[in-house]
Amino acid sequence: MESLNHELKELLISLGATVVGFADVSMVVKGDIAHLKKAVSIGLNRRLTDRTIEILEDLQKVVTLFLRKRGFRYLAIPPDSSKRSDKFISRLYGLFTHKIAATCSGLGWIGRNGLFINPQYGPRLSLATVLTDAPFEPGSPIEKGLCGSCFLCVRYCPANAINEKDWSIDRPYEELVDIKRCEEYRRSRKTISGKPNCGLCINICPFGRKILKEVYVCQNTG
Ligand code: SF4
Ligand code: SF4
Incomplete structure (x- = not known):
């Protein structure tokens, strides 16, 4: 649903998000989260510091409020979930990473350095993801690296x-x-x-x- 994408993206950009993408992740989500087939991917042009995590979490709250008001289900994956010892989140992170949502939404690819690369910001985005059952129109996924002749x-x-x-x-x-x-x-x-x-x-x-x-x-x- 294009208008839903547009409305949420405009809102997030106005609140400081650098890039916003929408992905179909139905091929990746399994088990407890299999019903959440879409993902909202948020990128911020900042190093992943404590302050960056706070900003990303605030943006995720904006997304979840937006979805809750419209009756959709959602799950926000913490920006620093790879470092959390919490059992559920650790298990979830093994199944799903922010990089998957970002590449599936067409925001970029995984570079030879193993990091997410956006054409405009390179590997300098910190990422957060919200999974949902809302009918967002997904972007075109990027399925291979585009580093080209750079080594x-x-x-x-x-x-x-x-x-x-x-x-x-x-x-x-x-x-x-x-x-x-x-x-x-x-x-x-x-x-x-x-x-x-x-x-x-x-x-x-x-x-x-x-x-x-x-x-x-x-x-x-x-
Ligand atoms: S190969 Fe070049 S473009 Fe690709 S991640 Fe490394 S430095 Fe960046
Ligand atoms: S340049 Fe090499 S050693 Fe340095 S952070 Fe990247 S992968 Fe690690």
């Missing part, structure tokens, strides 16, 4: 953790990056605050570099 992150990763494979819907993005190597390197480069540090594969990506506002450190590669 910058592969060439310059100091840990040699990024292989040259292209992502596709049939290839799990976990295969793209040797997470163990990346983590070992990042741990060896801890900041003064004790946090693991690198992020070169985010900062070097040519997509969205012109509008780079801040230097990124790697939040995750999973």
